[in-house]
Amino acid sequence: MNVVSKHPFVDALVAGGRALPASTASWLNLRRSLALERANALSVPTTRDEEWRFTDLATLNKLRVEPVGQAAALVDVAPYAVSEAATRLAFVDGVYAPALSSRSPLPAGVTVGTLAENLNIQSALMGVHLAAHADFNEQVFTALNTAWLRDGVFIHIAQNTALSEPLHLLFIATLKDAASCPRCLIVAEAGAECTVIEDYVAATTEAYFTNAVTEIAIKPNARVRHVRLQRESMQAVHIASCAVSLAKDASYVSQSIAFGARLSRYNLDVIHKGEGAEAVIDGLALISGQQLADTHTTMDHAQPNGRCTQLHKTIVGGAAHAVFNGKVLVRKDAQLTNSAQQSRNLLLSSTARVDTKPQLEIFADDVKCAHGATVGQLDAEQLFYLKSRGLPDTQARNLLTYAFGAEIVDRIPVKSLVAQLEKTVMAQTQASV
Amino acid sequence: MINSNAKTLLEISGLTATVAGVTILKGINLTVRAGEVHAIMGPNGSGKSTLAKVLAGHPAYEVTGGTVQFEGQDLFALAAEARARAGLFLGFQYPVEIPGVSNSSFLRLAYNTVQGGRGKDELDPLEFDDYVREKMKLLEMSPEFLDRSVNDGFSGGEKKRNEILQMAILEPRVSVLDETDSGLDIDALRIVAGGVNKLLTADNACVLVTHYQRLLNYITPDYVHVMESGRVIKTGGKELALELESRGYDWLLDAKVTA
Ligand SMILES: Nc1ncnc2c1ncn2[C@@H]1O[C@H](COP(=O)(O)OP(=O)(O)O)[C@@H](O)[C@H]1O
Ligand SMILES: [Mg+2]
Numbered sequence: 001m002n003v004v005s006k007h008p009f010v011d012a013l014v015a016g017g018r019a020l021p022a023s024t025a026s027w028l029n030l031r032r033s034l035a036l037e038r039a040n041a042l043s044v045p046t047t048r049d050e051e052w053r054f055t056d057l058a059t060l061n062k063l064r065v066e067p068v069g070q071a072a073a074l075v076d077v078a079p080y081a082v083s084e085a086a087t088r089l090a091f092v093d094g095v096y097a098p099a100l101s102s103r104s105p106l107p108a109g110v111t112v113g114t115l116a117e118n119l120n121i122q123s124a125l126m127g128v129h130l131a132a133h134a135d136f137n138e139q140v141f142t143a144l145n146t147a148w149l150r151d152g153v154f155i156h157i158a159q160n161t162a163l164s165e166p167l168h169l170l171f172i173a174t175l176k177d178a179a180s181c182p183r184c185l186i187v188a189e190a191g192a193e194c195t196v197i198e199d200y201v202a203a204t205t206e207a208y209f210t211n212a213v214t215e216i217a218i219k220p221n222a223r224v225r226h227v228r229l230q231r232e233s234m235q236a237v238h239i240a241s242c243a244v245s246l247a248k249d250a251s252y253v254s255q256s257i258a259f260g261a262r263l264s265r266y267n268l269d270v271i272h273k274g275e276g277a278e279a280v281i282d283g284l285a286l287i288s289g290q291q292l293a294d295t296h297t298t299m300d301h302a303q304p305n306g307r308c309t310q311l312h313k314t315i316v317g318g319a320a321h322a323v324f325n326g327k328v329l330v331r332k333d334a335q336l337t338n339s340a341q342q343s344r345n346l347l348l349s350s351t352a353r354v355d356t357k358p359q360l361e362i363f364a365d366d367v368k369c370a371h372g373a374t375v376g377q378l379d380a381e382q383l384f385y386l387k388s389r390g391l392p393d394t395q396a397r398n399l400l401t402y403a404f405g406a407e408i409v410d411r412i413p414v415k416s417l418v419a420q421l422e423k424t425v426m427a428q429t430q431a432s433v
Numbered sequence: 434m435i436n437s438n439a440k441t442l443l444e445i446s447g448l449t450a451t452v453a454g455v456t457i458l459k460g461i462n463l464t465v466r467a468g469e470v471h472a473i474m475g476p477n478g479s480g481k482s483t484l485a486k487v488l489a490g491h492p493a494y495e496v497t498g499g500t501v502q503f504e505g506q507d508l509f510a511l512a513a514e515a516r517a518r519a520g521l522f523l524g525f526q527y528p529v530e531i532p533g534v535s536n537s538s539f540l541r542l543a544y545n546t547v548q549g550g551r552g553k554d555e556l557d558p559l560e561f562d563d564y565v566r567e568k569m570k571l572l573e574m575s576p577e578f579l580d581r582s583v584n585d586g587f588s589g590g591e592k593k594r595n596e597i598l599q600m601a602i603l604e605p606r607v608s609v610l611d612e613t614d615s616g617l618d619i620d621a622l623r624i625v626a627g628g629v630n631k632l633l634t635a636d637n638a639c640v641l642v643t644h645y646q647r648l649l650n651y652i653t654p655d656y657v658h659v660m661e662s663g664r665v666i667k668t669g670g671k672e673l674a675l676e677l678e679s680r681g682y683d684w685l686l687d688a689k690v691t692a
Contacts, residue, residue: 380492385529385583388489389543389599390517390550399542403533403582 007044009065009179009209010144014039016067016179017147025119027127028149035136035146042140054323054355055294059263060237065179065209067148068093072174075100075203082197083416085168087112089153092172093208094180096151100172109158110194112167115185116151125156130185133215133243139267141239145181145213152183157192157222166195166227166414173232176206184214188222190247195225195413202233202260212240218250220274225253227412231424232260234289241267248274248303255412257421258285258293259428265294272306272334279308283324284408286428288317288348298327299341301334301367310341314356315405315429317348327359328369335366343373346404348397401429434635435655439466441502442607442638443488448499449663450487457483459663460499465607468635472649472674473642475660476682481642482526484660485611489523490516504606517543518550520606522599524613526642528592531583536595539583540565540602547603568601572628589616597628604632609640614648626651646678659685 017036022029044061045052072092077100081088089112090100096114106112111122119126136143153169171182188194200210210232218224224244232238238261244252258264270279285293299308314322322345330337345354358371378400386396405425412418443465450458457480465471473481487494488501490513501508503521511519531539541561549555556564566576572594584592593613600608610629614622629652633639641652649657649671657673658665659682667673667685677685 381529382531384489384491384513385525385531386539387513388517388523388525389539389603390514390547391542392514392546393512395542395546396514399534399539400531403531406533 007061009060009063010039010044010140012066012179013144013148013181013211017144020148020150023119023150025123025127028119028130031131032147032149035131035143035149038136039140039143039147042138042143044140051296054321055263055265055292057263060209063177063207063209063237065177068095068175068178068180070095075172075174077170077172080170080199080201082166082168082414084414085166085197087165088168088170089114090170090172091180091182093175093178094171094182100170107161107163109161110163111154111156113154114151115154115183118154122154122156125187126154126185129187129215129217133217133245134213134241135243139241141211142213142241145183145211148181149183152185155184155186155194155196157188157194159189160191162193163195166197168197169199171200171210171212173200173202173208173210173236174204175208176204177208179209179211182210182212186214186216186224188218188224190219190221192219192222193224195227197227197229197414197417199229199231200238200260201231202236205233205235207235207237207262208233210236210238210240212238214240214242216242216244216252218244218246218252220248220250222247223251223253225413227414227417228254228256229421230256230258230260230264230266232264234260234262234291236261238264240265241269244268244270244279246270246272246274246277246279249276250274251278253280254282255408256281256283256295257408258287258295259424261293262290263292266296268295268297269300270298270308271300272303275303276305277303278306281308281310282408282411283312284405285314285322286405286425287315287320287322288428289320290318291320292323293320294323296325296327298329299339301328301330301337301339304333304335304337306334306337306339308339311408312343313405313408314345314354315348315401316345316352316354319349319351320353322354324354324356325359326357326371327361328371330362330364330367330369332363334364337364337367337369339367339369341371345373345375346401347375347377348401398426398429402426405429434468436466436468436635439468439635441466442504444502446500448487448501449497450483451495451497452483452493456497457663458487461663461665463658463665465638465640467638469638469656470633470652470654471638471640472654472657473640473660474644474657474674474677479660480663481660482611485523485609485642488521488609489513514546517603518547522603522605522608524596524600524608524610526611526615528584528596530585530587532585534583535579536581536583537562537565537579540579540599543599544602565602568598571601571631572598573624574598590618590621593617594621594625597625601628601632606637607640608637609642611642612644613641614643614645622648623651646674649674661686
């Protein structure tokens, strides 16, 4: 069976990947061609695949998308600006847009730029990490992204360097039917620290396709805070994965927030490759109408003494559908692992739907693993309490819905972003009731 | 203070109500005029909280008969929020915790809808902060309660103070305070009761639902009603509360059976 002819987006991306000029780095050419091979060989998942059971890609298959060659000139980035972040790298429809970026001077030891501009300088380091953490052998979308890899974001924080200001990676969609393959590589050397905001926004209301891959390598004692915002257009398809590798005593703290896209799928794979590593992986999906937001996370405890706390929340209105699959793997050697997962879901309408599934696979015997899931409506007693103080029904509902989501939003370590998102949550809550 | 010429604020006639299909209120009659303090006493489960919640418009309770006039209008024609705006206040026996909603913004929203609806200027967060701090002094509440989530992690006594703070902010015409005294130690009781006393005027009225005479030492009732099995079985003056204190409820219940 010819997969390519069935999936025009695969066709378009594979063709785009083939047309890429060869890179000066032979390792990159090799990885791209391997990925291209895999992209051709792998089939696009259907709902018969367990991992895609609830997420029907028909919406994507119907799109006639093409990769974009050149960044559009004029986009107003002011609405997305994060005041604490002096450094912003902007990409328009997947293409780096220097005019929309803000490259302030950075402290010694900190590199924040594009993959392309750093390839010759940091080829050895990139060779170790790029397309090495995110699996393109089995994941067709990662294979497509990798086959197409020509540019992206490169962040490197040298040993014992702490960068206090957040870095803003802004991916702006502007064109109908554009296919983009954003790519980020973040490497925090031993004892380094940084905060990265990975932000997907839309300056169009049309349909398009984002296929993003991020890789984060966190060396011993280093600490990365990762804020991920998916606020694509309501017609868009957003498929993304993020692979995080933690060395000894390293720490990864993330909030992933999904507001947009007709269909979104986010795979977050975190692995504790060293002892005593810590991960905090929080998620929030706030969706309504016909939206589907699917989050699949894998926490791979491969070494002893690791910790992970995870709170995933969804607020689902209209006929929207939220999916959460949280896999926690505790390998044989990962003794004294402490892993806790919570999935909490709020349904705002009778046609809203959520499918949530914890998936624990524990092979070590001395571990603490907790998990829990709740699906519910707004609390009737809380609602009555607010109304008994004069608050109109809608305002009371909005306030409670907002409070439910605020628990995650408030954890974002960037103040202006919290304020900005609180407004979005409030507005979206009001619209979805 | 009884003044038979005072305006009738609340007039309950033959009120019956069910919850989960069970009839709890079996014909309540009660008239509350401006300036009056009424105490409703009675054993556990007699329907006191049910009456309070029916008046406030809790959706779990169904009114099956009777009428309630609130300042001349049909109370049951109003949604819960409209009753609050019309000037009815329920002090909850069990105030609800709302994690994630800050007490200050909740209080301000309530103020702006209720007082704003009466023509007062809406207050922005800074203006409201000044306003609410004054009111908190009345109840000897620390301002740190503003920054916390509504009732979240409050002790029993703190929750009750927060209820009376809301009463102070909303300035209702009729306050129904359901067991405001429970969970309060003796000092807190004195402060809270003192706060309520300061809020009572010749133009408003208060219905105190309580188990114990204790609260009535601080807030003197004009009338004491005893509820039993969804009915008011006896009404008297403040001395009735003292009698209940020394004799319990049994003599009343027995009297009812033999009557
Ligand atoms: N939501 C409810 N569902 C079922 N029964 C209820 C509910 N609320 C009250 N009741 C019942 O109604 C009766 C009166 O309760 P309540 O009004 O709370 O009494 P009081 O406040 O006088 O102690 C009790 O038998 C109680 O169990
Ligand atoms: Mg009660």
